[in-house]
Amino acid sequence: MKQDILQRLTETLAARKQASPESSYVAKLFGKGEDAILKKIGEEATEVILASKGGDKAHLVNETADLWFHCMVLLANHGLSADNVLSELARREGLSGIAEKNCRKE
Numbered sequence: 001m002k003q004d005i006l007q008r009l010t011e012t013l014a015a016r017k018q019a020s021p022e023s024s025y026v027a028k029l030f031g032k033g034e035d036a037i038l039k040k041i042g043e044e045a046t047e048v049i050l051a052s053k054g055g056d057k058a059h060l061v062n063e064t065a066d067l068w069f070h071c072m073v074l075l076a077n078h079g080l081s082a083d084n085v086l087s088e089l090a091r092r093e094g095l096s097g098i099a100e101k102n103c104r105k106e
Helices: 002-015 027-033 034-054 059-079 082-092 098-105
Strands: none
Touching: 002 027, 002 059, 002 082, 027 034, 027 059, 034 059, 059 082
């Protein structure tokens, strides 16, 4: 089910983190370290922008999925998961953007 995809992906990423770099793309990305993951996120963010500007909604969805995936790889690299982000979004729900930003620690 769609609702379970983030949990399944989190579990897969955790397994790939321990895998041999020759066994999967994600294991290879983990093996290259944080700078490689950050570079990939930058590339994917640019592709999201270009897809949006291009006006192709299917392409935008595909590129956004790539960006979210690589952000999840970064989270996993830090021992975090989508659940941490979802908890933060839940905490912010109902707050105005201005009030939430003023509450953040600098």
